[in-house]
Amino acid sequence: MKRIATTTIAAAGALVAAASAGHAEPLxxxxxxxxxxxxxxxxxxxxxxxxxxxxxxxxxxxxxxxxxxxxxxxxxxxxxxxxxxxxxxxxxxxxxxxxxxxxxxxxxxxxxxxxxxxxxxxxxxxxxxxxxxxxxxxxxxxxxxxxxxxxTAPMRVNALVNAMKEAGDLGTKAYAINQNYSWGQDVQAAVEAAAGEGGYEVVDEVLHDVNKIQDFAPFVARIKAAAPDTVFTGNWSNDLLLLMKAAGDAGLDVTFATAFLDQPGNIANAGKTALGHYIANNYDNAAxxxxxxxxxxxxxxxxxxxxxxxxxxxxxxxxxxxxxxxxxxxxxxxxxxxxxxxxxxxxxxxxxxxxxxxxxxxxxRPVVVSKVVENAKYPADDTDMGFETVKIVPAEEAIYPVQESCDMQRPEE
Structure with a gap:
């Protein structure tokens, strides 16, 4: 009986091992x-x-x-x-x-x-x-x-500046409105850094609370007063949707240079005032x-x-x-x-x-610069407007040097 029990246990162990071998670890x-x-x-x-x-x-x-x-x-x-x-x-x-x-x-x-x-x-x-x-x-x-x-912010902003300048749409006066945290601050810094290359003056800057503002009309009024040619913004989510709505309601006659204009709802919120606005992005179907x-x-x-x-x-x-x-x-x-x-x-x-x-x-990575046009191949927000590719900035031109603050510790290979 002892020999039979030992054999049974061994057989059961073999079955478990076989089952384990047949079931790999999933990612x-x-x-x-x-x-x-x-x-x-x-x-x-x-x-x-x-x-x-x-x-x-x-x-x-x-x-x-x-x-x-x-x-x-x-x-x-x-x-x-x-x-x-x-x-x-x-x-x-x-x-x-x-x-x-x-x-x-x-x-x-x-x-x-x-x-x-x-x-x-x-x-x-x-x-x-x-x-x-x-x-x-x-x-x-x-x-x-x-x-x-x-x-990152420098990749998007530099691509926008280069493409808009080549197209004759940049102008000489820029305005920056961004969310007051690391990303928005990076965009503002990139706009300032690119001024010399772009040939523009930053006439005013605003950093505001993130996704807490319900009415951007006062911000749009301030933009109007500064009379810029181009408004740079890294805003996203509700802060961009509501900024576009306020700009559309006010009929603001400026060109927006954005990072996230293709977010659903922005084109519809801005209406026809969105025509001619720019975006620098990772990808665009039309590109x-x-x-x-x-x-x-x-x-x-x-x-x-x-x-x-x-x-x-x-x-x-x-x-x-x-x-x-x-x-x-x-x-x-x-x-x-x-x-x-x-x-x-x-x-x-x-x-x-x-x-x-x-x-x-x-x-x-490459950066795609596009602008809003009518009768687009890929319309946005159930409108006849969408994005047309202006320029694809190759990856090697879009990138910047490794930051000195990065001290990556690699595993032993």
Missing amino acids: KIGIIESLSGSQTSTGRLYATAVEYGVDKINEAGGFNGEPVQVTEYDNAGGAPEAADKFRQAVADGVDIIFQGASSAIAGQLTEDVRKHNIRNPGKEVMFINLGGEAMELTGEKCQFYHFRFTT SESDAFPQAYKQATGHVPIFVEGHSAFALAQLQQALGTLDLGGGDIDVTKIALALEDTTYETPVGPVTVRKEDHQTI
Whole structure:
């Protein structure tokens, strides 16, 4: 009887081992995004793009022998809430987090990731930042497990200045209105820094509270009084929607140079006063010679990519490229190996190649400058207006040197 029992136990152990061998460790992705509150519309677009990209990875066979798993976590538009959701994601075993809406939230998350990884060697988490553009994220806050798959203020502002000057639409007097936190301050600084090259004078500047102002009419009146040719703004979410509405209501006759004018609702809010306004962005459907990506995205999601969706989907495709170079043999997920593989990728987007700069993990990427026109190929907000490409600034021209404040500590390879 003792011999039979031992044999039974051994057989059971073999079955468990076989089951374990047949079930590989899945890669777990967490979207810690603003899915409620004033930033919901933006957060939902980021989430849609990430899920689109994960679906593409899984259609191609997943990773490590299993489908990639994705879970949404609602940070409700706040940094403290994002910190709470990060802890929950870690408890759920998430390997890579994605986030885009708000540099303030990105700043919280990158610090949470850094501290977690110091305390938990071998159980690292990676942060792929899709929209936090504050310079500090690849400056004093730069760290190995943070990757920025979007532009920054100097990249957008310099592209706008160059393209608008070439087109004869820049003028000699500029105004800057921005949100009073790291991103808005970066935009204001970039506008000031580009004045010499652009040949303009900054006639006035405003930094205001973030997503708390309900009426921008007084700000528009101040812009009118300054009589600028161009108004630079890095505003996004409600602050841009309401600024455009106030500008439209007042019939403000200036050219806006923006970072996020393609956010849904802005064109409709501004009305015909939006014609001629500019945007510098990571991607524009009209900039591509092919309709293949917009149509594939529409087939999967029900709409062509808008606002932040295009470049976010490309970030997932670049991650897929990195994963395709790895074979973990069905074992534990090794986030450090994924990060090292991601550093070596070059992804050909429809507007040009994107690479990762190893020194700070800022992506080197093209910047698309567009302006609002009538009878656009891809109309916005159910109007006949949309974006026409003015210039694609190549990646090597758009990028700037690594900031001296970045002191990235790399893992031992």
